[in-house]
Amino acid sequence: DLWTAKGHVRFDEVTFGYSDDRVILPHFSLDIPAGQTIALVGTTGAGKSTLAKLVSRFYDPTRGSVTLDDVDLRRLHPKDLRRAIVMVTQEAYLFSGTVADNIALGKPDATMDEIRAAARAVGADGFIEKLPDGYDTDVNKRGGRVSAGQRQLISFARAFLADPAVLILDEATASLDIPSERLIQDALQTLLADRTAIIIAHRLSTVAIADRVLVMEHGRIIEDDTPAAL
Ligand code: ATP
Numbered sequence: 202d203l204w205t206a207k208g209h210v211r212f213d214e215v216t217f218g219y220s221d222d223r224v225i226l227p228h229f230s231l232d233i234p235a236g237q238t239i240a241l242v243g244t245t246g247a248g249k250s251t252l253a254k255l256v257s258r259f260y261d262p263t264r265g266s267v268t269l270d271d272v273d274l275r276r277l278h279p280k281d282l283r284r285a286i287v288m289v290t291q292e293a294y295l296f297s298g299t300v301a302d303n304i305a306l307g308k309p310d311a312t313m314d315e316i317r318a319a320a321r322a323v324g325a326d327g328f329i330e331k332l333p334d335g336y337d338t339d340v341n342k343r344g345g346r347v348s349a350g351q352r353q354l355i356s357f358a359r360a361f362l363a364d365p366a367v368l369i370l371d372e373a374t375a376s377l378d379i380p381s382e383r384l385i386q387d388a389l390q391t392l393l394a395d396r397t398a399i400i401i402a403h404r405l406s407t408v409a410i411a412d413r414v415l416v417m418e419h420g421r422i423i424e425d426d427t428p429a430a431l
């Protein structure tokens with residue numbers, strides 16, 4: 202039967218490197234209570250994506266552990282892990298197939314009603330309904346019609362439908378046009394509600410909606426505070 206995670210994520214004395222001769226995260230500890238939204242900022246190469254990859258179990262720590270609700274990620278069933286922790290990256294926004302297929306990716310048995318509801322929740326329904334074949338539009342064939350901001354909204358609808366306890370988001374660096382920037386911010390608020398979120402933030406507006414901002418440098422957290430205090 203299904204295990205439902207609450208979303209408490211903890212790094213306990215994690216040491217990690219991609220090779221033996223270079224440590225990226227040295228003795229890294231971090232406690233993220235269930236439901237908290239974290240904005241992760243810092244210079245290039247600081248280790249932000251590495252941290253995200255350890256939470257999504259792309260990699261395992263060399264030493265120490267990453268836990269979800271006090272269970273070591275290595276002890277979780279892969280199925281439970283995939284359901285509980287979802288990572289949205291810039292590179293993987295869209296796959297070949299229809300808009301509906303793309304939204305349903307995290308929940309293949311989703312009904313068309315659920316797909317539409319997810320799109321509506323994040324404000325993606327407006328532009329989708331204007332596409333030549335609506336939800337049946339092939340995103341590859343008519344990819345040119347789908348803007349960067351719209352791609353991001355489709356990936357948000359996908360994450361909303363998957364409904365993970367923990368969401369990791371590597372925010373797009375590409376500048377978006379003003380209306381979609383606003384739309385994305387509203388979508389983000391909806392998407393982040395009632396779950397733990399770790400956002401590698403590139404926009405000030407995203408940092409502002411976080412509960413907590415972590416500034417990383419050389420694999421360490423050098424600041425940990427509320428957005429207002431920073
Ligand atoms: P950015 O803001 O540029 O995305 P980041 O904070 O996400 O940077 P990471 O991608 O976590 O930084 O990289 C941290 C360090 O690990 C960097 O020195 C990087 O060169 C190195 N690194 C990242 N991925 C790999 C990899 N697959 N193999 C070897 N080294 C890597």
Ligand code: MG
Nearest residue numbers: 249250251401
């Ligand atoms: Mg990165």
